[in-house]
Amino acid sequence: MADTPGKVTRLLRAWSAGDPEALDRLLPLVLDEARDLARRALALESRDHTLQPTALVNEVYLRLVDRRTFWWQDRSQFFSSLAELMRRILVDHARRHRTAKRGGGVPRLRLEEMDVAADAPRPELVELDDALVALQAVDPLRYRIVMLRFFIGLTEMEIARELGLSVNTVGRKWQAARRWLRRELDRAEGRPVTR
């Protein structure tokens, strides 16, 4: 995909200008690039290695997160930023698709495998987004764990390394956070909170 950066820039502009279709096409490209970056970051053993993002992610990052620096002091910060970026992109995408026909979209963007079979209005990313805002206010560390786990797909071991915690702590906090978020979603949907 040699033409990726230029294409991404073009699509980003179109999206910012209000063309919702652009996001659909943008997404795979951005994900691809971000994944590549993240992989390379994971491959680096040194924690304090300075990582220079490519122009692509700069661009996206600047537009979406509105930050000026292009440089990440460490990998952990990069991941946090990337997770925020993913969240913005994915939530925006979900918002756009929430009225679209079910099943025709991009399956990975749904909270798949939600449960055996979650009925009723299944919590979508949009609601999750609100719950995450609440979680961030309550417990920023736990929020970071969720972001890295869910929005980037780091394993618990990787998260432990990034955040300087034990794997057990990460696992436990993640499990508690999942429950907490689940309940927030249930509340948001006005469902009787599960017992």
Added chain:
Amino acid sequence: MSRERQQQVLELLDEALELPAGDRPAFLDAACGEDRSLRQEVEMLLATRQEGGFLETPAFDVHGEDPDVGRSIGPYRLVRLLGRGGMGAVYLAEREDFEHRVALKLMRRGLDLDAVAVGRFHNERQILARLDHPCVARLLDGGTTAGRRPYLVMEHVDGEPLDRYCARRGLSLRARLELFAKVCSAVQFAHQNLVVHRDLKPGNVLVTADGQPKLLDFGVAKLLDEGLAARSVATAEGRGPMTLRYASPEQVRFEPVTTASDVYSLGVVLYELLTGRDPYQVESGREEELARAIREREPPRPSTAARQGAAAASSAGIPRPGELRHRLAGDLDAIVLRALAKEPRDRYGSVDQLAEDVRRHLAGLPVAARTGTFVYRAGKFVRRHRLPLAVTAAFLLVSLGFGAVSTVLWRRAVEERRRALKASEFLEDLVLAADPDAAAGADLTAVELLRTGLERIRTDLADWPELRIEMAGTLGRVFRQLGARDETRRSLELALEAAREHYGGDHPEVATALNNAGAWLIDSGNYSGAESRFREALAMQGRLGREISERFRMMNNLATSLTHQGAPGKLDEAESLYREVLEKRKERYGPDDPDVASSLRHLGMLHYLRGDAEAAEPFLREALRIRRHVFGTEDTRVASACDLLGRVREALGDAAEAESLYDEALAIRRRRLGEDHVAVAQTRTNLARLLLPQAPETARVLLEQALATYGRFPAAPWEAAEAESVLGAYLAGRGRYAEAQPCLIESYRVLREARGECVVYAADALRRIIELDEVRGLAEQAAQRRRSLDECRLRDFRTSKGG
């Protein structure tokens, strides 16, 4: 809730999650103290545990695949990603040469094949391509990319995964079962074509908008597995081609996979459709633990799972989750557990048989998974014919039943025996309408009608020995249920006699007949006779290697016959039998099972009889708890647990709780069984004994009612003797010593002879005599009797002071 508060909740949740579930309440007691709302909050969050995969699959996965959208593979162009699995990704694809949409499954990088594997892959693919069934998504094409990544091209199905389809539409149990049966028929079709699916799961069953299920990926797991076996890449990242959650024990053990594996996976699918939960409840991600559970753990019955996870049921869109466990208990439990048996040979022999049972259940017919259970057929019949049967209707049905039998028998020369058996089943269905738990006050006069039936079996069926055995056994069980003791004896003796004559030595029918005969001997108070019948049945059953649950029943029966004999050595043997059955049942069925409750009740009864009410109590409380959970509040089994626990509380001096337990038992029994039933008389006797000190006249009325019932239904004599003994105490209390004395002495004699000297019944009766002796100033006689009472060394003997 404040931020601090929320943090506190989350931190407590962290800690609680670290603890085994059993330790959590104590931890929360300590951590929350008086703060009830805090505790409630944490408990609520803990209770959401079952929501399996919520957020587990990352929205974006750095370890995932490169998207291949836009690429061309063979004549296909990848349009968009439909989904990803362990083996690769599925894309919506189009043929480039003409407008045709397909699903293309592209294996992930690293699963490339070598030349040999490619050849095998092609061959297998040819076989699959021939599977042509409306409910099976066709395999259209396949091949390998230039880089030797295998791909498969399938019919594109525009549908929703089975579980989501059911959930989103809130399908009823009936609709779910119907859909499931369709899925089964597709699987059966493939099996007939020698193709095993090996990865059945809701995600592989798409349901189209018009409700047609379509199975995806038939045989693909095997195809890939074999293609890749040479290089063992499949497991390189811990992911085999199968989905662990639906994998059978033999798959988990990497043993040969057969059609029975598909039966198992369908069992898991059905389990989930019916309960909203998976059978093992292992937290997601713990694959090792899950694999072990699949190999070793017996899943709880679906009805048990439904009780524990109402939230899961409602999130799976199952309507009226509150009623779910009642609707699953019985047939559906049996069907699902049969499919989920650990050993392939214990499962349904084919997917067709599984589907057939589901259909039979839907039609209200007896299912193969539990045929032979007697109370069950009765319930079945009543549910099919909801209205209680009037006398005339019963008469008509019974005559019709026999008419049908005769016709079938006549035709039996040209038709197979199966028809005749069906007829007997039909008859059994008809007459078993009187099962009290199923029919709530059905008409009991059917006894008279059935007597003629017994005669006809004797006379008309002489030339059909097998049918005769079966019919006699059936009638015997029916008579027993109706409380017609003499007819029961005659029927069951006839069955046993005919079975011995016809089969000669060891045979399951003989063992069954022995067991039934033993049961009526218990009913009629001949406990040593029952003991020898049960020992014979058990030994025969052991030699035959028959079904284990049948064995448990026989062990229990033997233990019951021993218990009733009351001698200390017999009681000890009974206790070890009961304990063995209890442990095995717990192991097999989990702690909340009705059969476990029966075992607990037996052990409680045993301790009570020994005079050790303190030891009896925990067993009975647990038995009562389970029965209330499983059977609800309006069931004779709950009543019998209440009744016995009442006795125990009474013995421990808690008159208040004993009274409320007796009240509950009496209310249920009266509603269920009618005023004039032996079980009602038993509870009346208990209540009378309890009330005697404070309300002697009430007690008298209760005893008179009880004795009138016993008089009409010649019960085991000791039951009436208990009431008579209490009546003696009443008379003594009124100063009517002359009447009291013979009444007390005689009832004591009967109780001692029937149930043994050193069990609570006789001891209680003896104590009443001692009290009378003392009131009459016969100190020496009283002391003598007391010595013989003391010799029994009843533990914790503190029974009814006034009675």
